[in-house]
Amino acid sequence: MSLPYFEYLAPQGLAEALELKALWGQRAAWLSGGSDLLVRAKQGLVSPEAVISLKNLSPKLSGLREEADHLRLGAQTTLHQALNHPLIARELPGLAEALSAIGAPTLQQRVATVGGNLCAQTRCLHYNQSALWRAGLAPCFKLGGELCHPGGATADRCRSTCQSDGAVMLTALGASVVLQSSAGQRALALSDFFTGQGERPQDLAPDELLTHIILERPEPGxxxxxxxxxxxxxxxxxxxxxxxxxxxxxxxxxxxxxxxxxxxxxxxxxxxxxxxxxxxxxxxxxxxxxxxxxxxxxxxxxxxxxxxxxxxxxxxxxxxxxxxxxxxxxxxxxxx
Amino acid sequence: MDKPRPKQIFSAQVNGQWVELLIAPQETLLEVLRDHLELTGSKEGCGEGVCGACTVLVDNQPRRACLTLALEAQGLPVLTVEGLAQGGELSREQRSFIAHGAIQCGYCAPGMLMATRDLLSRQPTPGEEAIRRQISGHVCRCTGYAKIVEAVAALGQASPGEDRP
CATH class of the missing domain: 3.30.390.50 (CO dehydrogenase flavoprotein, C-terminal domain)
Structure with missing residues (x-):
């Protein structure tokens, strides 16, 4: 299966990456591990004019840092890195269970990242299909149409769901995310980051990048x-x-x-x-x-x-x- | 008029040899390996990252070549199933797969072998559970997996069912 044409940009640092994204806006997509984006691009569910690779930013945006009252997890941390961190393995078994439930080991190592899992699109039986399969159906809300196939005649919105294992567990843990753009940064609790709208599941502006995940330090008990x-x-x-x-x-x-x-x-x-x-x-x-x-x-x-x-x-x-x-x-x- | 679609230079160390070629930016590593370099060992099973047949090692880490843009591997060492044999002699993973009947139609084997190489590099004597977990992202429709598990276990000289540290 071939991908449609897009430009490939690989900025060297965060500032350059954010400037590029501000310039391209919605026409460009961030490329982290690619296990969500490239599948959707192959299926014609997304057609970016450019992808901005985060590979050169990975060293700075990965790893877990223990700060005074919280933990700071880089969004580019691979699932494998997170799973092998002693603090997560020892004190947050629920997070380890969620991250190890994503894909399989040979995807977790280099490909899939924690931030990518949070930014993965919502899914639906009628949406995550090939272009050929979907050709028999009118476009749904998530594809810019005016109906929801599983929702039926009375549906007034997209009914796709969040199937990201990491997103569910990190929400239960009360985590928040840091979103950065060339104009500044903001922190959002995951319960606000996830909008509840299938058409646009994350509150992430076109010029923003999810750079870190902030976790409360695990308390005794x-x-x-x-x-x-x-x-x-x-x-x-x-x-x-x-x-x-x-x-x-x-x-x-x-x-x-x-x-x-x-x-x-x-x-x-x-x-x-x-x-x-x-x-x-x-x-x-x-x-x-x-x-x-x-x-x-x-x-x-x-x-x-x-x-x-x-x-x-x-x-x-x-x-x-x-x-x-x-x-x-x-x-x-x-x-x- | 269509917009210009400039190609980019791709350069990487594939199976020990530096290659440099002109590719379209959206080409996957699998397309570059199979179509440009004629390394057709890596297979496209599903094309969406589920089956594992296209798995290669990029910078010693397993990657789905069908979901990896070739340019993501720019400048890095890439190891495919063709690079396992050295000096005309099959690698120990390949010999063990053959000896244990772990290859039937052979379609999953390139990915299974790369997953095996990766596992053994991190855990030289994996037990059955670790082996089954490692190949859980790889689909095989012939062997029922038992022969593959045996082939990998034999390489670690651990008997199936026993997890050694």
């Missing part, structure tokens, strides 16, 4: 986990996923954050289902109750936009959430 449901153990995007970050102090839950993947255009944060856990001990009954509420909260989002039936995915929400909460609680209490 924090337990994290990531549960992914997919057809195969490698390569597949999740049909449903759940990232959980639970903090237990003195036997009581003091913080409970949970995000679902493959449900909504952004990682779906289930705050109202988790808040009742605060101040309670993480007993199986309490966790099951929160999981049941999560299932009720997620149900309206389920439509036939992925390769597993919506009814099955809806049934699996409380299952995945209960597994995630149980594992996170076990880890919060010192287990593995």
């Amino acid at each position: 924090l337990g994290t986990t990531y549960i992914k449901m997919a057809s195969r153990g490698a390569m597949d995007f999740p049909l449903l996923s759940a990232g959980a970050a639970l903090r237990v102090e003195g036997g009581l839950v003091t913080s409970a954050r949970l995000a679902l993947g493959a449900v909504f255009a952004a990682p779906l944060v289930l705050k109202t289902a988790m808040d009742p856990l605060l101040g309670l001990p993480p007993t199986p009954e309490n966790l099951a109750q929160a999981a049941a509420q999560a299932g009720r909260d997620a149900a309206p989002f389920m439509i036939e936009n992925h390769s597993a039936p919506a009814a099955w995915r809806a049934q699996m929400v409380p299952v995945a959430v209960e597994r995630a909460l149980a594992k996170a609680a076990q880890r919060a209490l010192g287990g593995v």
Whole structure:
């Protein structure tokens, strides 16, 4: 499969890269590992006039730095580098689970980056197809059209979903991102960075680059986990996923954050289902109750936009959430 | 009038030899290897990064050649399946794959062999779990994977099922 023509630009440093992007704007696309962009370019889902390679910026924009009260992860860090960082392996097992669930080892090493995973486009059974396959359908909202195929006649917006494993777990961890342009930089919580609009899933201006991910330092009593449901153990995007970050102090839950993947255009944060856990001990009954509420909260989002039936995915929400909460609680209490 | 579409010079050390040629900027490394350099060992299976048949090592790291722009490998060493044999003698990975019946139709073998070279360079005696995990991004429709796992395990002299440090 050949790629359509585009110019290839490989700036030497960050300032030059940002100037180029400001100049080209939406006509150019950032090229990191390429595992999302180039597939979509081959399928005709995106047609940049130029790609701006980040390869020369990788040394400066990769690696994990421990600062006084937070962790600073370069967006160009490959999944392999992140997975092999002792702090992530030891203190953030949920993040390690999410990153190792992306693709497969021979993609994780050089190709796929953490920042690229956050900037990956939302996906849908009717969108991520070849140009030939799509030729039989009218263009949907995400392709600039006026309808949503799985959403049906009453749909007023794109119903594609976020299937990025890293995005879901980092949202559960309350991470934020640093976006830089030649005009300056801003920091955004991931819950704001992900817009919830399938047509434009990330709040990233045409002249901006995601340079860093900021994580809270893991506190004592924090337990994290990531549960992914997919057809195969490698390569597949999740049909449903759940990232959980639970903090237990003195036997009581003091913080409970949970995000679902493959449900909504952004990682779906289930705050109202988790808040009742605060101040309670993480007993199986309490966790099951929160999981049941999560299932009720997620149900309206389920439509036939992925390769597993919506009814099955809806049934699996409380299952995945209960597994995630149980594992996170076990880890919060010192287990593995 | 169409806009001009200037080509660019691509230069890299492919299987130990420096090559320099004029390519279109959007050409993938796989296209350059197969169509320009006639190194047709690396295969295009799916063309979208899922099957692993096009895997080569760029700067000693595995990359999907079908999803890598050739210009991303500018100036770097590239190793393909053709570069494994030295002095007319097959590499130990190739010999082990043959000895264990790990090659049937052969389409996945170039990618599997490069994944094997990569794994063994980082973990000389991988156990079955590490091997299965490493080849999890590589599709084979003939062998059922068992023979491939055996071939790789034999190279680390670890018996399948046992993970050595």
